[in-house]
Amino acid sequence: MTDTQRMWIVRADAPGVTVTRQTTMDQTRPLAHVVLDGAQGEPLPDAPAALAAAHRAAFITVAAEALGGAQACLDRTVAYARERVQFGRPIGSFQAYKHRLADMMIEIEQARSAVYWAACAVDEQSDEAAMAVHAAKSFAADTFFRCAGDMIQLHGGIGFTWEHDAHLYFKRARALQTMLGSGNWHREQIAMMILGEAA
Template identity: 70%
Template sequence: MEFAFTEEQAMIGETVRGFFAENATSERTRKAMAGEGIDRALWASFAGELGLAGIGLPEEHGGAGLGMVELAQVAEAAGAQVAALPLLGHVMLGQALAKGGTEAQKAALLPRLAAGEVIATAAWEAKITAEGNRVSGEAAFLPHGALADLLLVRAEGKAWIVDLKAEGVGVTGHVTMDQTRPFATARLDGVAAEPLADGAAGWHAALAAGWICLAAEALGGAQAALDRTVAYSKERVQFGRQIGSFQAYKHRLADMMFEIEQAPSAVYWAACAVDEGSDEATISLHSAKSFSADTFFMCAGNMIQLHGGIGFTWEHDAHLFFKRARSIQTLLGDGQWHRERIAAMVLDAGLGVAA
């Protein structure tokens, strides 16, 4: 598969990088961390001024009608600034509705999602049972769950939309390592819920969007970690020389660059494969999530080490990247889980068994 950005996609990439660089500043991110974990003003501009909340949603329901490649560009730019936005749950619910929702659900919810009027979350790990159109149980590790309006959850082979403000819902927020994406646990006691018309298609689309979002965020974060460390290596002087001139330091930077060079191929292979409905979509998604997340974690760790003492302090942004990287590693399946899926697919294909 050959891939290159179209002129329109290149313009989108340039626009979103400029938007996040200007608006998702360290000061604003830290203010959001000290509060509820969302930069509300940034989210309003993201959705209202630029219309980016509807980037992957159909035009007939208020979206931009674009695909996963453009979504990946947005997520990559957001990840480069460690932006405090509820993007993950938003794209997962949006794609679930677009691919599996009823016409009534699409008409009611997609325009509100595209406008950024509601905050969504999704459950990867949930112990939920359904009786009729009511669900009960517990959904843990919900990104921005304490602030979310809607929850996407899977139960009894179906995908459900739950109003987290409804009667019978109890939500507990948690103090988490990545304060830009705080988790929560929702307990549901016979809560009225709406099943998607095609739960399988909706859930698959949600996972694909979630994995692409996280992989692209990781790519942006890894590149930013390298860029900031290179800039520091030219400013910091020891023994009369820039520290970037020392061989051991250069080797660490080269290791970071080597890993990052491969990550864009993985991320945009997955995004392009999903957009084109390719047979490679599933394996590319697992590859993108596992490789990009691990690359970001390695680069964020090196960022701290190569900044020396200042890199360990609260005042420096290195810890923001490290915490986000660690969070991405575990969200929606860790690297080992994804690589096991890849191995199973490759081995099954080699044995002539349908993947």
């Protein structure tokens, strides 16, 4: 077994562990650079299986977070559409505005199906699990990013200010798109599963 196929559980406060906080675009999510220099830990048996399981769980977790973020963008935008009045009526009553909200809802429901599919496939140890987690991560992260952008636009002038939370959703969505592989990388994995070397 090579070093790349081994895994250990190491405490963050163990001797030889250095944790350096990083500056990120999304200030609401702290990230750090961890260096292990002579640190001791508990070896994990069957490292490849443990790593694969960790990846599956991480992909589903990020996809679920993205789904929740997209839903929050829609919920907040719908609430704003009901309270903001223009030309004597709520802006949510205008057809073009309603169409944008409907588009957001359709994207979110598709992402919800992808996340549920991935969670069920992993839980049931289905042969589709590998494909499902890649599909869920890429689709949900892209959906969140699209909904966060729509949230900013549909809030009008206030959506572009630091005083409104829309920028926080947008930053989180952008960070999730690149976390644990970009959407393009995940789609390439799916293409290789389906097409093999032809991909």
